[in-house]
Amino acid sequence: DAGVTQSxxxxxxxxxxxxxxxxxxxxxxxxxxWYQQVLGxxxxxxxxxxxxxxxxxxxxxxxxxxxxFPNYSSELNVNALLLGDSALYLCASSPLFQxxxxxxxxxxxxxxx
Amino acid sequence: xxQGEEDxxxxxxxxxxxxxMNCSYKTSINNLQWYRQNSGRGLVHLIxxxxxxxxxxxxxxxxxxxxxxxxSSLLITASRAADTASYFCAxxxxxxxxxxxxxxxxxxxxVEL
Numbered sequence: 001d002a003g004v005t006q007s008x009x010x011x012x013x014x015x016x017x018x019x020x021x022x023x024x025x026x027x028x029x030x031x032x033x034w035y036q037q038v039l040g041x042x043x044x045x046x047x048x049x050x051x052x053x054x055x056x057x058x059x060x061x062x063x064x065x066x067x068x069f070p071n072y073s074s075e076l077n078v079n080a081l082l083l084g085d086s087a088l089y090l091c092a093s094s095p096l097f098q099x100x101x102x103x104x105x106x107x108x109x110x111x112x113x
Numbered sequence: 114x115x116q117g118e119e120d121x122x123x124x125x126x127x128x129x130x131x132x133x134m135n136c137s138y139k140t141s142i143n144n145l146q147w148y149r150q151n152s153g154r155g156l157v158h159l160i161x162x163x164x165x166x167x168x169x170x171x172x173x174x175x176x177x178x179x180x181x182x183x184x185s186s187l188l189i190t191a192s193r194a195a196d197t198a199s200y201f202c203a204x205x206x207x208x209x210x211x212x213x214x215x216x217x218x219x220x221x222x223x224v225e226l
Contacts, residue, residue: 004155031211031212033211033212033213033214035214035216037153039153041218041219042117042201042203042216042217042218042219043156043201043214043216044216045213045214045215048211048212048213050211055211056211056212056213058213088153090155090156092156094212097211097212098207098211098212100143100144100146100161100205100207100212101146101158101161102156102158102212102214103158104148104155104156104157104158105155106154106155107153107154107155109153
């Protein structure tokens, strides 16, 4: 079975631009979470979606938004990019809303110039 | 913000030796998990210990949890060069807001031949 897949794997943007990152969860998993990992730090929670509804949000500005589709795939959108948004964006899926273990994708590495 | 602090930040050992990493956290938890990350790629779940457990084993891994001290340790026995990676602890507090993992700062483990 395929794991969590993310696209694109790498991308370069300039300040002020917008970016959309995509994630397909493991088949049968209904919960998708997004994490931001800045170089040298641990991942930080951005959003959790379950059954197409936002179920949790981390301490990120409104420039960050996400949504989950009927097939449980998800998009993370970031508007008005700042240099500090450069990071590895990780998507994770889990079978249920409150499952302990998360299954992570390989991430999308965003560089903002 | 990071909840967990891991110690040491970096660890270099010889193949065959044991590696011990420690994690401290600040708030109540439902469970604590350890993840491994190779060279800035996706995270792989290693082991989960619930708040009412004190010790858990999985293959060459041994995890302890002391909720009174808000600390955990991960022991990797008989280390191999392939164990070279960054290791993160993550605490989970499952609320109505879902399952949000709060990661520590990570320990970079290097196992030399």
